[in-house]
Amino acid sequence: MTAREIRRAYLRFFESKKHQIVPRASLVPQGDPTTLFTGSGMQPMVPYLLGEPYPEGLTRVTDSQPVFRAVDIDEVGDSEHLTLFEMLGNWSFGDYSKQQQIPWIAEFLFDIIKLNPQNVYVTCYIGNPKLNIPKDTEAIELWQAEFEKRGIDPKVVELGSSESGDKFGMQDGRIFLYDGKENWWSRGGDEDGTPLGDPCGPCSEMFYDFGEQYHDETRYGKIHPASDSPQITEIGNNVFMGYRKNSPAEVVELDAPNIDHGAGLQRLAMASIGIPDISKIDLINPITKQLELITGKSSDENHKAFRVVADHIKSAYWLACDGVVPSNTGQGYVLRRLMRRAIKFALDLGITENLSTQISPVIAQIYGEDFPEIDSNFDQILSALQKEEQLFRQTLIKGLKEFEKKVAGYSTPTVFPYVSGPGSISGSDIFNLYDTYGFPAELSVEEAGIRGIQLNSSWKEEFDSAMNEQKERSRTASAGQFKGGLADHSDISIKYHTATHLMYRALRNVLGDHVIQRGSNITPERLRFDFTHPQKVTPEEIKLIEDMVNEQIQKDWEVTCREENTKQALADGVMGAFGDKYGEIIKVYTVGDPDGENYSREICGGPHVERTGKLSEGGLKFKVKKEESSSAGIRRIKAVLV
16 A cells, blocks of 8 residues: 555544544644754653644544654654654543554454555563563463464563664564653653653553564664664554553553554555555655656665655645745744755755745645645745745855865865865864854765765864854844944934845845945934936835835834854845945844844944834834936935835
């Protein structure tokens, strides 16, 4: 069965068992500041597992929940890691227990999606005498019955720990007993880590065996279900939440136990086709085929690049669907990092433009039928990804050229010296690539790894030191030591100064790039701005300029300052009024993200408001009061906040 068929079959199956199919939760957790993303199928259900009543009084629910794990970004490229995947889940909130759950799961695995029971192994909880928690004999006996029903010898093997499994192996077992490190669930890990007062309980996991050809005993030890070997993969987990930890030495039974089941959809799909390669399933393979069509290259010969691009664009698409916008902080930074890494590997494959445009329709086709928001928000999602791609692609090309200069001459693995010099690189070099060219540090590190070059162990400390020095310079520059054409440093004058930046960009957007600043004067009563333009600005043009400025005010852009190399800043399109008369280093104020989406980047001494939204305090709006000639070819605008 395909992944899409398995998803639908699972939901229909549990619907037939009187479960309500509920919508997925957003990838951005609501009301949970402890995590950036929804990282498990259980996460949205935790309040109800802890005792909060489920809406509408439901006691049985099922869903397919996309989850995102940023921790795996750097691992993507092998046969098993993804940043975004789906968890199929069914829950009982004090309704049924393992007597119903285990037979249902066995029926689904063996009879509905028809996995060969010879390839499936299960684990159960071995017990904890210290806390008087018994062996989960009920789960063991239920699984024994299910395997016997299908002609499988349900031999029980007590391994205790994963380390013991590495040493002794399968021993012809079918049901394996492990300790709390493997088969106990709580919010804090094993029995000792369970928070006081929390519900907790044993779990029973299901594993699929892909065959001994995928195992390396010298690396992993003997094969067993909890092994790290790719031969055997967990495909689902039943949590029997039947206890509460009352004290460090006491765990008591709950009157109304809960059931939590989670199954990795992508892993079930791998098991269904019998191949332990996540890129071969129908949720990823169409993207791979599209990349092969675009590049004319084989995914088998370029497997890492294909897997990275397919995974990262798909994950970025989902994050954008759930409202994440590229930025340099929080969720936005993760989305930005996904896009940058995807664009880099796409460039390695020869894709020099329109990556988002060519891949996004495939993603919408894969998911749109089962998740309509993926399809209905297509234009909005694509626009966000395209904008990020366009912003970064030139940065990437320039950064790679400069990186190549730094590593020129290295043909064998080398340790970069800590101190910079000709033909060497350091943490400060990596910072300069980031600061001057916008080339992310993680890409510098990754590029070094691709070339077999090991960075000195101190590079991160040096990079962080340079970053902190820049932040301090930016903080000082933002404090407002420079007048920048202001009559004073009153709050209203500072607002007018910031509004001038917004208007300057609007003038160039509306009238054309020939508009150049020729002077400004700012008082608490108004702003005055002189600029090059050969004719009177029409009322229609003035209205467009006003609307554009007010729109940027409402967007509440962050306004930041940092020092940059003058030559590079001007080459990158930073606006400045004095041509080549600046020094080597200048202060650049940015309305928006200096390395991403922004409205304006301009050379200036400051000061400015911290965010453009402050200009609208008290209901104020930007208004042009007068437009007139100042001299031949020079126009003058006076404007206010009213």
